[in-house]
Amino acid sequence: MNGILVADMERCTGCKLCEIVCSVKKEWVSDPPRSRIRITIQRGGKNRLPTFCQHCEEPLCAAVCPVNAVRKDESTGLILLDRELCVGCRACVSACPLFGVGFDSVENKALRCDLCHGDPACVKYCEAGAIQYVDRDPFPTNKQRAAAKKLYSP
Amino acid sequence: MVTKEPYPLYSACILADYIADRIPRQRVFLRTAEDYARAGIELMLARPVLDWSPERHMLYFDDGALRYDRLVIATGSRPLIPPVPGIEKDGFVALKTLRDADLLRMAHGKNAVVVGTGPVGIEAAIALRHRGWSVSVVEMLDRVLPRLFDLPLANTLKNRLEKRGINIFLDEKVLEILGGTRVEGVQTDRRALPADVVVWVIGMRPELTLLNEGQLLLGASGGIAVDRHMQTTQEGVWACGDCVESEDLVSGCTGLFMLWHNARLQGRIAGANAAGAGKRYPGSVNITTINVFDEAAASVGTLASEVSPGERKVLHRRSPWGELYLVLKDTCLMGVQAVGRTERVGGLIGIMLQGKDLRKTLVRASSPADGPGLGILRNVRKDLLHLFG
């Protein structure tokens, strides 16, 4: 399925297990700064915002990349990074409006979520179920359906 | 596709890495001749256009002419070189094209002087320093990267450069390039600096030598005036890239915003419209990121010096791992500069574009509907509200 990650801010408890699990799966070591998902804690503690690559349709990060290392995979619509080409200039990190791109200061490369090729670890291990891996197209109607039930059920 | 460059498309931003020998030369190229052939594009390299007749839809070279139905002008920009004596000497490089980068890459010597501290200048200085040259930088204004950073953050970056052995001379003008046929030094209004190579990067101007007087309407900033569809005032002629004037989405003013991603987005739109599509270019988000010795710095929006003193408010937060500098006009966010964690610059673009009254937004309780940008502001909420009084 041609899926994306969707975060539910209310459910997230800020336990950051996803950061640990993502870094273990990708880097073989538990190292949250090198995880592809980041939990940004807003002051006042209530809001914990899981941020990761939203795979935009018109990615700004692809535009600012000086070496074309960020490209949109037409078949799946995912925005993928070619790690060999990446020179670590961090233009994509600062251009992304949604904190979607991390930075690996050890290897000086950008860090992008590639949805673990369809089986995202963060979704599998999130105890609170705050991150879902959903199909891109029908998902909005499910949300509308839930809202409709709330609004109009007799 | 006609170009005076002898090479297919290469990335100008990455030349500094090539000069510093961090990447091999072929990594600079983004397209190969086969890419053009496969895309059905006839590539005419090293063919400078000498004259243009819009009425007859003709382009003239020194050895021939070319007729067109639709024309997209993407001539880009050329280095601004005022009439300083001695600029014709060997070793004087106005860094713009791959040929200039080759010159710097092959150059041998001990001392290098970089004139101008824009992003290209700073990256060239770092690249040469990386290869062991002793580098001095001369800047006319009072700070490095003057169009990107205000004094506080510019000084942070200046200290960082100086700590790595780059001597920086501010408020200094270059009067003359010294030496015989080869460059031997630079004479400024205060001192003479030894130099085997001079990298001249004080700024760029749109490359409009192709145009004769009055053929195309130019904007106030000197760039070609285009409408939202990147169309010029001439029928069937579009223009895009550094040679074009565009509108800054954040501040709303029009001007020359010669950035790589602006050129690419405008190119895609100008090309599509030339082929009959109806795409519109919304305007430029002028975010610039620069890597100063593997510490990133980024800036977007207006500088504090560009906001009128009465309405100007500034929040400067220093911490062990970086700095954040917010420029506000009363309670609206106008500009963000950051050293270290630069993702905060991108995160705040949305809020800047909204131009909302931050006092109202910050007083409201945080809710899941806030984007990441508001999270940054909430984390400096106390200082901001204090600033607003």
Add this chain to the structure above:
Amino acid sequence: MNKFILVDPGKCIGCRSCALACSFEHDDEFNLSLTRISPLWMTEIGRFIPMTCQQCEEPLCLDVCPRKAISADKKTSAIVVDEDLCIGCRACFLVCPFGVPVIHRNKGYMIKCDLCGGSPQCVEECSQQALSTVESDDAALRKRREAAQKLQALTEKISEKAS
């Protein structure tokens, strides 16, 4: 006060002509996946409910958009999207409580109801008058009047039985 499309699910028969009219108006093709109003079959309730944008007074989508692509149209006060600014990052969709913002399948920008510049085609196409364009205060008045009529019909029936 924002104008918006008032939905009366009771009258909706699920013929989807509103969705077809909407996709034709905006994209010149009859394609249910490009509609800005989607009549949803609600199995648990056993009825169709058309769902579209509520044209909020303080739209969350407008606040969260990182490109200021969403704005309130001056003339029709509808919440509209600038296709060239939108980068399709779905932040609006995440915050909208009704899940209304949808990404256009092949054009990559967000699409939502913009009241067709003031005279929504879905309202005109709806044979059952299930949809109507109202100002929010008219809407309240209209609902109260409908409730009053139902109540009045009910009391008449009771008084007949009593007498």
Add this chain to the structure above:
Amino acid sequence: MHMTLRRTAAFIDLGSVKIEVKEIPLSLRESYLGGRGIDIYLMYTMLKPDLDPWDPGNLLLIGAGILSGTPAPSAAGMIHVGGKLPLTGLAGSLSMGGFWGAELRFAGFDHLVITGKSSRPVYLWVHNREIEIRDAAPFWNADSLAVQDLIRDISDEENAQVMSVGKPGGDRGAPMDLRTDGEHCREAAELGMLMLSKNLKAVAVRGTLPVEIKNPDKALQHLAELIDLFRLSAAVTGISSSPEELMRTGERIVTLERLFDIREGFSLADDGLFAYRHRRLPEFSPLLKPALARYNEIHGWDMHGRPQPDTLKRLGLDGELHRLL
């Protein structure tokens, strides 16, 4: 020694402002695992009997568990706080959630052993293998949540995890809350009082160093199945101990806590579900006695709650416990 087994403990003496970092020997870790185990071991071996709990010599122990900062269920962030309880003089043991334990591990430490009393109000700032003792006078009387935000402001680190004590209620006044996060808090304020008795308002930690995992994919697989915590801990730490061994370690820890309490004059009369903390003798409800007898029996303790000699032998606690750390 494999990286995952290298665990460090920082000994911080607030009085003489001396910080010493020692490595935790593997043998100690195999018999006492992580947080609570090593904390009670340190209490038992470092504290002289009948030491006045208010004496600066009392220990405040903060220990991350063996699985902290690794892909384990919420244990990834738990933290254990121990020390001789000021009111009852017994072995204090409290574990709190949030991400504090993991952050301590990412900062390169596993245990903080805080002794002595600071001359002025201070808080600890632990960051990537460095520990700073900073002034806490400006927010000494602030409540625990406000302290957390203030420390995050000063350090400009949104992700800093701060363990802070609430408003002090007089010299030995009302208990205060001790909290690691907005939600994760324990009203067990005795340890908060212990902290305040050392003039210590908060311990903040921020770490960005990696934590090694013995074999990552096995760890992830066990985490997914989540049926066998033993195999998960073996996959993460590389200590392949059988379930029985781990159970015996658990017994050892609880029995050592009981030994510590007995050494401090604890007797069966004090043993009651609630009296245990506050030495207020409850009227023994009829159910409590048999339950207590059963509890002691399971642990191999006699009917007065004192560990039997053979239990001590089985757990290796019979001889003199010499200090390994």
